[in-house]
Amino acid sequence: MTANATPFHLAANSHRWRGLMLAVALLGAGWIWVTRSPAPPASDATASPRAGFTAPDFSLQTLDGQAVTLADLRGQAVMINLWASWCPPCRKEMPDILRVYEAYRDQGFTVLAVNTTFQDNESDVRAFVQEFDLTFPILLDVTGSVSQRYQLRALPTTFFVDRRGVIQEVVLGGPMSKALIESNVAKLLPP
């Protein structure tokens, strides 16, 4: 071992090292103080389709012709599920979604099943809903605007939105297990 002139090694044997540590501690603490974040984080206010942001608002018609607006559901926990009737994983996870919905709807949890109608057709959607006896609102994204706003890249895609309207979790693809759905709903509905 040779004590050659690396800054670390020179300092290691002297009391200057303590001085350096003290300076780093003070400067570091100062930097942390100066760069504190004004709470709550600013990104909450921006609407964007990812965890930590407000869920972008939309209004769509349901299968029975009623209009549903996401913003009207503030105060409820919402699971937005983008799906299509021809998509096998969507078909697979729908019964579990229904089970979780039935179990938690009394606690202020709702499901918006947004059908990507621009790449599906309404009669298949009706048959699908009847087959599984779905009781939550089925929304029709006829123009694809909601799918686009939510940057849909894989079917199904699911957004878990808390009571303040902030997305807490995004699940790309499926099928989701019942436990996955339920544990994410539990995040939205604190005991």
Added chain:
Amino acid sequence: MFPILQLGPLAIRVPGLIALAAAWLALDIASREARRLGLSAEYVYNAGFYGLVGGVLGARLWYVGTYWSVYRTDLLAIFSLNPATLSLGGGVVLGLLVMAWYLRARALPIRLFLDSTALALAVFAAGLGLVTLASGDAYGVPTRLPWAIYMWDDYRHPTQLYDILAAATIFTILWRLRNNRPFSGYLFLSFITLYALARLLLEPLRGDSLIWAGGFRAVQLWSLAALLAALWITPKWARKQPAHSAPWPPEEPYS
């Protein structure tokens, strides 16, 4: 942002692919460094492998433990893996513990091993920057600077690129230091010092910081603690070589 690559019926998640490539490259570099320092590359591969297995297990168990009331009624679901049902903290903790257990069980010279990982850690940090650039994670706060990138409905600091630049700088510095190690563990402590410093300085530009009471950013507090710990350990390690490093012959020519 380019999260999914569609190849016919195959939807490939680009961030996962980059992460895999970065992990492979990092492991390769670590094993080369290990050989250069006189350690068997096999140990590095094994430590990496066990660490990974422990990491996945820890991430899973932590999540299941957190939502036990859900999983107790559906035990099979514990084996249904999805990135959304993993807990990062649990993974890191158990991964490191398993790795430490492996190093101890094999009585490996731990500081030498840590030195062999320094360059690899810098490469992996750069890889993580690419991963987050593809996935849109680790995004910056809104800004109107000319190099801002449009992501998540606003013009933002390209914090992912800053991270890559910082990692590249750290790699260059470590590369210059690697043939002149005054003591065992020097390269690793240098990495921790430099990386913690980078995190401490860059974190305020992040738009997704975990904020603790009083508006303090958790990562900055952790980074300052890591930075001070590395500085505190440096003179101790410089003074005293571990006894078990003696039988590793290549230590001499490189010191």
